Amino acid sequence: MTTSNAAVTGHTDPRLQKLPTAKIVRRQDYTEDLFKIWIEPSVPFSFRPGQYITIGSQNIERPYSIASAPYEAEIELFIEHVLPEHGGKLTPLLYAQHVGDIVSMRPRPKGIFTLDERYTDHVLVGTVTGVAPYVSYVRQFLHDGKSGHRFWVMEGASHWDEFIYDEEFIDLSKAHDFIKFVPTVSRPNAERNKDWQGPTGRVNTIVEEYVESWGLAKENTLLYLCGNPGMIEDVKERMGTKGWNYTEERFWKEDE
Numbered sequence: 001m002t003t004s005n006a007a008v009t010g011h012t013d014p015r016l017q018k019l020p021t022a023k024i025v026r027r028q029d030y031t032e033d034l035f036k037i038w039i040e041p042s043v044p045f046s047f048r049p050g051q052y053i054t055i056g057s058q059n060i061e062r063p064y065s066i067a068s069a070p071y072e073a074e075i076e077l078f079i080e081h082v083l084p085e086h087g088g089k090l091t092p093l094l095y096a097q098h099v100g101d102i103v104s105m106r107p108r109p110k111g112i113f114t115l116d117e118r119y120t121d122h123v124l125v126g127t128v129t130g131v132a133p134y135v136s137y138v139r140q141f142l143h144d145g146k147s148g149h150r151f152w153v154m155e156g157a158s159h160w161d162e163f164i165y166d167e168e169f170i171d172l173s174k175a176h177d178f179i180k181f182v183p184t185v186s187r188p189n190a191e192r193n194k195d196w197q198g199p200t201g202r203v204n205t206i207v208e209e210y211v212e213s214w215g216l217a218k219e220n221t222l223l224y225l226c227g228n229p230g231m232i233e234d235v236k237e238r239m240g241t242k243g244w245n246y247t248e249e250r251f252w253k254e255d256e
């Protein structure tokens with residue numbers, strides 16, 4: 001028998017009321033619109049790195065790429081709060097939630113944006129929250145003690161303080177010569193970036209130059225493109241047309 005989750009999720013839709021739930025067990029805020037929540041499902045939930053979970057509240061559901069790795073006990077989600085005036089529906093609700101609050105969850109993970117081990121060289125390109133699946137890939141790869149693959153994480157954001165996983169990737173790149181991290185800011189002249197000394201420009205505009213400088217071979221390399229659909233379209237235009245293999249995960253539709 002399925003019990004109603006209505007009292008804790010705010011769902012009035014009877015179909016959503018039948019879904020299992022997950023509890024927010026931890027939350028951390030980073031900038032005014034970027035935060036992470038860690039959730040604990042009420043039912044067994046297993047996934048592959050790069051897959052997403054669909055969570056919901058008050059009759060709204062959205063998919064989120066899972067940043068944690070399968071070996072971890074909690075599911076970590078990295079979320080941008082989209083204000084209601086910019087079309088945000090679920091994220092304003094999530095942003096208002098606290099540890100102990102409950103969301104609904106689809107019981108099965110979805111998605112095929114997973115690590116393709118037929119290639120040995122993985123160029124992981126993401127915009128802000130689009131880095132989430134890459135965190136999962138790298139954590140699980142290291143946890144499994146695997147070798148023989150190389151990872152280049154390229155993350156684009158407007159401002160440097162949006163690189164929420166930068167310390168993790170910098171530490172990993174110091175510890176492992178097969179992991180590299182390239183964060184780039186698209187608004188180098190913004191006051192918020194005044195101390196930034198790293199690469200500048202939208203990430204899509206620097207992928208080609210970096211891939212060439214690393215001397216990667218097309219037959220061994222897969223480009224992963226995740227997040228902003230404009231970034232994905234542009235990299236496909238620049239690189240896909242030249243024969244580079246790619247795979248993509250769009251977080252929204254371009255015309256939205």
Ligand SMILES: Cc1cc2nc3c(=O)[nH]c(=O)nc-3n(C[C@H](O)[C@H](O)[C@H](O)COP(=O)(O)OP(=O)(O)OC[C@H]3O[C@@H](n4cnc5c(N)ncnc54)[C@H](O)[C@@H]3O)c2cc1C
Pocket residue numbers: 052060062063064065066077078079080081082086087088089090091092111129130132249250251252253256
């Ligand atoms: C497979 C998949 C995985 C996703 N994983 C994540 C994730 O890990 N983290 C995450 O924050 N979002 C992720 N998203 C987007 C997420 O599902 C929601 O669309 C987003 O959280 C906004 O929800 P909303 O209901 O507030 O607004 P929506 O009605 O869903 O979207 C309103 C508008 O917000 C903008 N928008 C949507 N998502 C983002 C974003 N991530 N960053 C900036 N602007 C955005 C777009 O312009 C969109 O048209 C993913 C989407 C898909 C399809």
